[in-house]
Amino acid sequence: MTLAATRPRSPARDAWRRLRTNRMAVICGGLFVAIVVACLVGPAICAAFGLDATTLDLDLLAAPPSRAHPLGTDALGRDLLVRVLVGGRIAILISLTATGVAIVIGVAWGAIAAYAGGRVDYVMMRIVDTLYGFPTIVFVVVIRAVFDTQSLVSLFALIGAISWLTMARIVRGQVLTLRHREFVEAARALGARPTRILFRHIVPNTLGAVIVYATVLVPQTMLVEAFLSFIGLGVQAPLASWGTLVTEGATQIAVSPWVLVGPGVAMGLTIFALNFLGDGLRDALDPQSRRL
Amino acid sequence: MLAAVATIAFFLLHAAPGGPFSSERRLQPAVQRNIEERYHLRDPLWKQYTTYMGGLARGDLGHSMKRQRSVGEIIAQHFPYSVKLGCLSIVFAVLFGTAMGVVAAARRNTATDHGLMSLALVGISIPSIVLAPIFIRFFALQLGWVPPARADGFVSYLAPAAVLGLIYAGTIARLARAGMIETLGQDFVRTARAKGVTERTVVWKHALRLGITPVVSYLGPAIAGLVSGSFVVEKIFQIPGLGFYFVDSVASRDYPVLTGLLVFYVGFLVALNLIVDIAYGWLDPRVRT
Numbered sequence: 001m002t003l004a005a006t007r008p009r010s011p012a013r014d015a016w017r018r019l020r021t022n023r024m025a026v027i028c029g030g031l032f033v034a035i036v037v038a039c040l041v042g043p044a045i046c047a048a049f050g051l052d053a054t055t056l057d058l059d060l061l062a063a064p065p066s067r068a069h070p071l072g073t074d075a076l077g078r079d080l081l082v083r084v085l086v087g088g089r090i091a092i093l094i095s096l097t098a099t100g101v102a103i104v105i106g107v108a109w110g111a112i113a114a115y116a117g118g119r120v121d122y123v124m125m126r127i128v129d130t131l132y133g134f135p136t137i138v139f140v141v142v143i144r145a146v147f148d149t150q151s152l153v154s155l156f157a158l159i160g161a162i163s164w165l166t167m168a169r170i171v172r173g174q175v176l177t178l179r180h181r182e183f184v185e186a187a188r189a190l191g192a193r194p195t196r197i198l199f200r201h202i203v204p205n206t207l208g209a210v211i212v213y214a215t216v217l218v219p220q221t222m223l224v225e226a227f228l229s230f231i232g233l234g235v236q237a238p239l240a241s242w243g244t245l246v247t248e249g250a251t252q253i254a255v256s257p258w259v260l261v262g263p264g265v266a267m268g269l270t271i272f273a274l275n276f277l278g279d280g281l282r283d284a285l286d287p288q289s290r291r292l
Numbered sequence: 293m294l295a296a297v298a299t300i301a302f303f304l305l306h307a308a309p310g311g312p313f314s315s316e317r318r319l320q321p322a323v324q325r326n327i328e329e330r331y332h333l334r335d336p337l338w339k340q341y342t343t344y345m346g347g348l349a350r351g352d353l354g355h356s357m358k359r360q361r362s363v364g365e366i367i368a369q370h371f372p373y374s375v376k377l378g379c380l381s382i383v384f385a386v387l388f389g390t391a392m393g394v395v396a397a398a399r400r401n402t403a404t405d406h407g408l409m410s411l412a413l414v415g416i417s418i419p420s421i422v423l424a425p426i427f428i429r430f431f432a433l434q435l436g437w438v439p440p441a442r443a444d445g446f447v448s449y450l451a452p453a454a455v456l457g458l459i460y461a462g463t464i465a466r467l468a469r470a471g472m473i474e475t476l477g478q479d480f481v482r483t484a485r486a487k488g489v490t491e492r493t494v495v496w497k498h499a500l501r502l503g504i505t506p507v508v509s510y511l512g513p514a515i516a517g518l519v520s521g522s523f524v525v526e527k528i529f530q531i532p533g534l535g536f537y538f539v540d541s542v543a544s545r546d547y548p549v550l551t552g553l554l555v556f557y558v559g560f561l562v563a564l565n566l567i568v569d570i571a572y573g574w575l576d577p578r579v580r581t
Contacts, residue, residue: 132513135557137520138538142554145542223419230421230524231539243421250425250528257429264422272417279413 025280039088101160106167363552374533393468415462
């Protein structure tokens, strides 16, 4: 037997192999990447064809899709294709950063609760339980309305700040099973400090579960952004996101449905792709876990 | 806990830059003073706080700054619309979702299962902001089955309740499937099968009760989510429920209504979660200790 044949497969490789066999998940992953790339480079390509997000085509106000404007134009005569692509940048940016915020809070919260154990764990997890039943989004609405902020940074931070609960629970569960494993004992025997053990040795091992849940969290935060934009507290003009475009489309559904269709389909497809990819990743990275 | 929320609400209210009166044209000083007196804005902060909390203890949530009504009146008049809509959509979501999940679990790994679960995922993925206008366009304007907006009679609640319930139906279907698959592998199910009970009775009678416990524990968060969902749906379908008022008070910067409704929502959801916990104990005797 040659050495090459017995070369151990790394867990990541193993997971990738499992994921590849799930055709739908791969298609959905590709679809998401394609949407991101389209949003990044699309506006530049459209500019080459003379389409941009701000030019008003005054001959074609709220015109249905045509050769010049593949997705039609909005009430001010702006091309919807470019607006959808540009809006996608903001929508994806917001949901990725908000997810990042939620990951940081959720991982730290869950890991500390599980590692500290006892009363600390009890109190921290009761807080999570309590917040679960809370209309946290209503808090965000009140805070955004009362402080009248329009900054994007506060939007990321607030959406992230209400989205970490499930992440904390998942990470806590993982850390609880990991903290008595031999490699943790070894680290402790070598004299590593608790914070080092927790964040250098245990947390990296929860990465699989974190990635899986983060994939599902991105579409959720995207929905929150759309909701906030709908009630006028999300992204503010002149910036546009899918949320604001969809809101615009919703008001014009009776007269010009295509104003809703473009951004609506873009948003629905992105969310669907990520949800499906999340399912595939769960099966690949975390075979024992139950589907939620 | 309600007191904590109310305190947060109170201080948010006071940290607010400007208010509903500041943006309008300059008022005469006497008028300005009268208004400020009416809302106790001239008292020192601690006194305003005790007045507000004292009012809350008696069930007084404060007064609207834009309408000549108290927050309590607004809730009394408009909450019933939201309750009707919410109940209908929860019933829709639970019935539809559970049925899908149970059927999928019973036919695990067949085409039926995969089809139903993909459908559930599609349901989860369509934002209600997109779905609601499409429903209006299609069912109300094109087919004329339901009125496009306003709450007159039972029929007008159907479309908004379906939109609102659909997202939760998807999640419930997934939870019910997972719960049922786990339950169907347990010993008491094997015993029932061994006794010769038909498969249908095993699934729908023996396993269902334990299998849907994840669904029940999801109802708490679902109802919390339903509140925010109702803002969108009530606004688009023009149903004069509380969600509609909430969005409206955001737009008109009517802070007392905003914070009053916040306190109300929190109290309402805390009570509901308690009920869910009790229901959980009834469904799964093991958590009763």
